[in-house]
Amino acid sequence: MENIKLNQNLLRKKFVNNTIQHPPTYTRRHSRIHERLLLSFLFQLIAGITLFICIAIIPVWGIRFWEKIDQNSRNTAIGAIIVFGVVSFALRKLLRYPGAQSVAYVFPVTTFAYGILIIIFFMVRLMYSNYVMFVAYTTTLGWCYVGYFIGNRYRLTRYALVPFGEALEFTSAHGALFSLLQKPDLTNQRFNAVIADLRSKDLTPEWQKFLAHCTLSRIPVYHTKQVKESLTGRIKIDHLSENEFGALLPSPFYEKLKRLIDLFSAIFFIPIFFPLLVTVAILIKLESKGPIFFLQRRMGFRGRPFTMYKFRSMYIDKQGKGFTQGEDDPRITRIGKFIRKFRIDELPQIFNILLGQMSFIGPRPESLELSMWYEMDVPFFSYRHVVRPGISGWAQVEQGYAAEVDGMKVKLEYDFYYIKHFSFWLDILITFKTIKTILTGFGAR
Numbered sequence: 001m002e003n004i005k006l007n008q009n010l011l012r013k014k015f016v017n018n019t020i021q022h023p024p025t026y027t028r029r030h031s032r033i034h035e036r037l038l039l040s041f042l043f044q045l046i047a048g049i050t051l052f053i054c055i056a057i058i059p060v061w062g063i064r065f066w067e068k069i070d071q072n073s074r075n076t077a078i079g080a081i082i083v084f085g086v087v088s089f090a091l092r093k094l095l096r097y098p099g100a101q102s103v104a105y106v107f108p109v110t111t112f113a114y115g116i117l118i119i120i121f122f123m124v125r126l127m128y129s130n131y132v133m134f135v136a137y138t139t140t141l142g143w144c145y146v147g148y149f150i151g152n153r154y155r156l157t158r159y160a161l162v163p164f165g166e167a168l169e170f171t172s173a174h175g176a177l178f179s180l181l182q183k184p185d186l187t188n189q190r191f192n193a194v195i196a197d198l199r200s201k202d203l204t205p206e207w208q209k210f211l212a213h214c215t216l217s218r219i220p221v222y223h224t225k226q227v228k229e230s231l232t233g234r235i236k237i238d239h240l241s242e243n244e245f246g247a248l249l250p251s252p253f254y255e256k257l258k259r260l261i262d263l264f265s266a267i268f269f270i271p272i273f274f275p276l277l278v279t280v281a282i283l284i285k286l287e288s289k290g291p292i293f294f295l296q297r298r299m300g301f302r303g304r305p306f307t308m309y310k311f312r313s314m315y316i317d318k319q320g321k322g323f324t325q326g327e328d329d330p331r332i333t334r335i336g337k338f339i340r341k342f343r344i345d346e347l348p349q350i351f352n353i354l355l356g357q358m359s360f361i362g363p364r365p366e367s368l369e370l371s372m373w374y375e376m377d378v379p380f381f382s383y384r385h386v387v388r389p390g391i392s393g394w395a396q397v398e399q400g401y402a403a404e405v406d407g408m409k410v411k412l413e414y415d416f417y418y419i420k421h422f423s424f425w426l427d428i429l430i431t432f433k434t435i436k437t438i439l440t441g442f443g444a445r
Contacts, residue, residue: 026186026217041092048084048143052077056135073129079117080136087113087140088147093425094432095148098233106144108432110137157192159227162207165197166224176231184210186219193220195227233398234413235420237380250387250422258427259388262360266353273347280311280344283335290316293348298365301388305368306357309348313340343438349391361427361434362390363415374408381408384415387422394418394426397433 053065057077061068069077087110094105114137121128161167161180170178179191184207186194194214196203211221229235281292293309300306313336332340339345352358358365363384366374374381395414418426 024185024187024213024217026214026219027190028192028217028219041088044143044147045085045088048088048140048147049081051143052080052084052136052139055139056132060131070129072127073132075121075126076128076132076136079121079128080114080132080140083113083117084136084140084143087144090425090428091144091148094429097421097426097429098231103145103148104436105429105432106148107141108435110141110144114140158190160186160189160191160194162194162196162203162211164202164207165200166228167195167197167200170195170224170227186214191219193222195222195224197224199223229417233394233417234410235416237378237409237413237416250419254423255387257424258359259356262353262388263356265360266350270350270354273350276344277347280335280339280347284312284333287333287335288315297368298389299368299371299385300357300365301385303382303385306352306355306365308358308365309351311339311345311348312336313345343392346391353391357388359388359390361392361430362388363393363418364396364411365389378409378412380416381412384412384419387419392430392434392437394430397430397437 057065057069057073061073090109090113091106094109114133118128118133120126157176159170159176159178161170161178162184163180163182168180178195194211196207196211214221225236284292290312292312294312294314295307295309297305298308313333314331315333336345349358353360371381393415394417395411398414399411418430
């Protein structure tokens with residue numbers, strides 16, 4: 001009996017020693033309660049509305065303002081509260097995109113929203129209070145600036161980098177802090193997520209087990225490609241899987257809605273731009289011989305060629321290379337330099353939009369010759385034709401003009417990002433960036 005008990009004890013010790021150890025538990029970094037409260041949309045909305053009432057309404061009509069306020073001020077206050085919510089929501093949407101982390105968008109978004117409110121009042125013939133409108137506008141502007149700086153203070157995402165492959169290329173960026181791990185362990189460390197180059201050959205079994213433990217601890221693990229996309233606004237095209245092709249399929253609903261927006265916007269803008277179109281046409285005709293418009297065959301929606309309209313900006317009797325050689329190209333006329341810098345030469349494309357060949361926002365259409373050339377040298381180039389080409393696009397406002405193959409590859413990465421994130425809010429962001437581009441002349445050629 002003693003021998004049996006001895007053997008049982010030995011077996012028990014051996015079993016315990018050989019038992020698989022429980023995986024370590026890591027703690028994910030979360031915002032503290034007061035941070036989450038300050039950053040929440042509901043808190044910022046309620047606090048902003050309360051501030052507006054305290055500044056604009058109570059000093060004039062008192063605490064029981066709802067009994068004394070006149071109809072015009074009531075209309076304005078209700079409209080301003082709605083606009084405040086729309087502006088707050090729109091800014092949260094826009095600032096999620098790469099390159100949109102700028103305080104410069106607070107002013108144009110707020111001004112545009114209140115401009116729309118005033119237009120609506122005029123259209124439905126509702127009277128409004130200038131005083132309440134002005135105070136509401138300045139309060140919204142000030143509170144949105146405060147909300148932006150609060151977000152910069154507390155909305156910092158901490159990433160842990162697995163020290164192999166492309167993960168070594170990351171440097172701290174706006175709103176993101178990257179820390180390189182020295183060993184596969186997060187004990188006593190808190191991060192929002194872990195980034196690893198999952199294709200790296202240096203990723204040892206020990207580090208792979210570490211990533212699995214992070215996932216079990218509910219800490220997100222991202223491939224470097226995902227994070228680069230969110231930071232740069234580009235999608236690498238060297239290795240596209242079938243899943244990524246599926247993600248690049250644009251929304252059919254927004255595609256139809258976008259077409260309606262383009263159509264009604266074109267009808268609205270043609271009378272407004274008509275005097276400018278006539279003036280530019282006359283100046284072009286007076287300065288040099290030749291047609292007013294430059295017509296060129298371009299590759300369009302779903303690979304269908306179309307004729308694109310532009311104002312002619314070059315002399316027709318001067319020879320030169322195919323690509324425009326910058327602002328000093330001798331073929332460019334004086335009026336041509338001006339209309340190119342401020343993108344006025346692109347205005348006739350509003351008629352391409354009416355015909356359904358183009359959109360206001362989309363990948364820039366290339367000539368048929370360039371398209372055939374790029375399709376031979378640039379992988380997946382033809383996929384950019386899955387959406388309508390545009391007068392302006394994500395690549396234009398982020399990169400500028402690109403003619404060489406290497407530049408076109410980068411441009412295509414921007415185009416793929418646009419197609420993958422094809423949405424109303426991205427179009428709005430590109431619209432604001434386009435206005436900035438027109439005013440600064442970025443990317444002119």
